[in-house]
Amino acid sequence: MKIGIVGMPLAGKTTLFNLLTGQHKETSAYSSKGTKNIGIATVYDQRIDYLSSLYHPKKTTYAAIEFVDIGGISPELPIKEKVEIFNLILDAEALLFVIRLFEDPAVAGEKDPIVQIENLKCELLLRDLEVVENRLERLKKSKKKLTPEELAEMEILNKCNQGLSDDQFLSNLEFSEEEIKKISGFSFYTLKPIIIVLNLSEEQFKIKSYSQKEKLDKVIQDGNMASLNICGKMEMEINQLEPDERQMFLEDLGLKESGIERLSRVCYKHLGLISFFTVGEDEVKAWTIRTGTIAKKAAGKVHSDIERGFIRAEIARYQDLVTLVSLHAVKEKGLLKIEGKDAIIEDGDIINFRFNV
DSSP states (O other): OEEEEEEOTTSSHHHHHHHHHOOOOOOSOOOOSSOEEEEEEEEOOHHHHHHHHHHOOSEEEOEEEEEEEEOOOOTTSOHHHHHHHHHTTTTOSEEEEEEEOOOOTTSOSOOOHHHHHHHHHHHHHHHHHHHHHHHHHHHHTOSSOOOHHHHHHHHHHHHHHHHHHTTOOGGGSOOOHHHHHHHGGGOOGGGSOEEEEEEOOHHHHHHTOOTTHHHHHHHHHHTTOEEEEEOHHHHHHHHTSOHHHHHHHHHHTTOSSOHHHHHHHHHHHHHTEEEEEEOOSSEEEEEEEETTOBHHHHHHHHOHHHHHTEEEEEEEOHHHHHHHSSHHHHHHTTOOEEEOTTOBOOTTOEEEEEEOO
8 A cells, every 4th residue: 555645845744754654854845856755654453452462473574564755845836846746646656745733933834734735736636627627638639430449438528628728627527437547557646545634733733723723624535535633842842751751741631642653543534444454473464455345355365376276265353362362272162263255354353364376
């Protein structure tokens, strides 16, 4: 899973990137021209911690998300430079909008959160509209007779053109599965899921209130976007504490998890992702799949040979293992399920794949 971090200059994008990935990239404003920060964020999961306490494996592997931090986007940037910046996240599967709400007279940049969101949305609309118009123009000017596939593509692109021209994100239009397949190669930005991270001041975070809150909630809801409140400055302080001190700090704020852990959970939920686990003395590992994935496809996440030679999946529910403490006890109780290739994998399933190649 790759997520692109997008925002206007000085919104706190790179601070968030550093918190997520444990890196220490320069946080001053920069407008890219081919520059990006890439890092991996660990998706901490208490279930993995519990499984590791049972198996004492040589290696424990959490799920991970790749984040790409690009230069700040502002209306004043030349079009060519904005295109270069956005191209850095063309293959991202989702976008993280970092929106500044904290007030600091010493920090310049756009302060109105609604304007920030609308500016970023406008840029995505313009990028996608340009791609659609260019492709339609090439099809219309083709000297050869268009194939049935090209005619079908033109019909879908005209639908996209109309929606984008009406300031509608493609994610808000209705497409059949077949239509989605036909336009997936364009990697449209307005088809990507969007998560809004509201970067608050310490005071705003503590009182859970900030300017234009109701209006912001409506913008986020109307856009089918997910959202999360964090305080980047406070998260940096929390991140530097020892584990015990960190937990006490969070409890004082009435929180169970850090903002980074909460963000991972929001990402998973909004993107329709779940985790299944493989366990043993060598390794306890979390694997990320989309909701609705069948057993054979899940096996392919572990290794292509397992998918190719799939025989069956032996599945235990995580909660059953917690209750009974061992997989042997789960099996004795008749709770270990033997499933075929088309079984739907559920979040928290503990799986042993049987295969033969």
